[in-house]
Amino acid sequence: MDRIVLIFFILITHGVPAENSSNTISIYAHEEDAVFLPLPEHLLNQTDYVWKKGKEHIATSFRNGSIHIPDLKYRDILNSSHDGSLIIKAQEWGNKDKYSVDVKMNDSLSTIHYFVKVQNHKFIPHAKGPINVSATVGGKCTLPLEDGDYERSKIVKIDWLTKRWAYFAETKTDGVISILEDIYEGKLSSSPEGCLIFNNVRKRNQGVYRACIFLNNGKIFEQMYQVSISDHNYISHAKGPNVEPDFDERTSTDSASDSENIINIHLVTISVLIGVSIFTIVLVTIYRYNIYQHKSNKGKMETMFDPKEYNKTRTNHDTSHLESQTHSQTHSCVTFPATSPTPPMVPLL
Known part of the structure; x- marks a missing residue:
């Protein structure tokens, strides 16, 4: 199909049509090639297309690519493309053959004429x-x-x-x-x-x-x-x-390489700065933690060497011991009378 389309395109754009009007298309083809009768773009997507050779109805094609051929003698000669355009088998057409297609559009009939001619180029x-x-x-x-x-x-x-x-x-x-x-x-x-x-x-x-x-x-x-x-x-x-x-391309390539090197340097610099920032944050965190520990230990030492606080702490800790000791002494001591008892009187004889 590509070959047929290309042949048609090349030859139709370089030949001088024998007939030239708004509804006539001249087709040039080599004798050994098939002929492609294309539908104009403004006629695509219509329901059906009635094809004639001279005045004889030879086929009706449809927009889905199917085709109806009423006469048996044309059934091995004609075919339809995917859009309804007509294809005539190689060596089954003659020089200066005339074909046409009738297309019904909005209650009006449009007719396109095709004038087929032999092309000398192969x-x-x-x-x-x-x-x-x-x-x-x-x-x-x-x-x-x-x-x-x-x-x-x-x-x-x-x-x-x-x-x-x-x-x-x-x-x-x-x-x-x-x-x-x-x-x-x-x-x-x-x-x-x-x-x-x-x-x-x-x-x-x-x-x-x-x-x-x-x-x-x-x-x-x-x-x-x-x-x-x-x-x-x-x-x-x-x-x-x-x-x-060329020279301009090499120059642009060198400029691109320089730009790439500058970008790489910037990336390395940014990476170094990020690393230094992280290291600084770690050092500051450690330093502040040490200051906090130092202040905490200093408060404990001051409390330890304050006499008032020390006596208070010592008194609180030793009270139970003293009470226990006093209680023990109370139970272990012997009580003597304040005065000696008067010795008994013995009568004299």
Whole structure:
């Protein structure tokens, strides 16, 4: 399907239609390729589409991709894409065939005419996989032309497209570039060989790109690119050539390294200050604790050497001992009468 869409896109944008009106689309295709009759964007998401060849009803397609073919002779020839567009099998169409589609919209009928013509160029799709290209933000990114499949001297021009088939630039082997999209003005340039160069690249520039290389022998070679944009000064050499940093890029890299060193110094300084602060807090805590212990011990010593306090404490502690001693002495002493008893009188004889 990608191949069919690309063929249609390239050829419809480079041919001069025999009929040109607001509701006529000219389709150019190689005789060996299928023909893709695309629905205009403003007609998408309608219920059904009635297709005709000349005045003959050949099929009805639907927006879900299904198709109804009433005539048996067309059932092996026609097919529908996912949006209802019509696909005609290769070698089953002729030069200058006319097709049309009727679309009913808001009680009105809209008809689009297709004029199919044979294209002399032969499209050769890229079969080796995308060429990986890497660059850094702010630098340059070159999409190179791959050698081997064609001679550089035979190149007429190179069309550059995005992954979604947006045709945005054209280069030639003399270094001339034509920018077709305003958003790329001042951001693209060409090498003397016709390679496309992105200047001052940004993250949004990464993605898939296509180069359609037109040769003077009627062939169109396709090359695909996978562009990766990095924030760091690392460029992968996985596949295909990459961009060497220029003077401005090296200067910006050196500045970035200096900034990184300054940041590291600041981090070390902050870490040292935090460590000193924690150590100071510990020392102050220990010092205050020692002062508190010293004052507490000093109060105890003053109480110990104060005579009044000492006697009070001594009296309180010795009272029970004295009372016990007095009680013991009271029970152990002998009481004598105050005066001696008068001796008895003995009568004399």
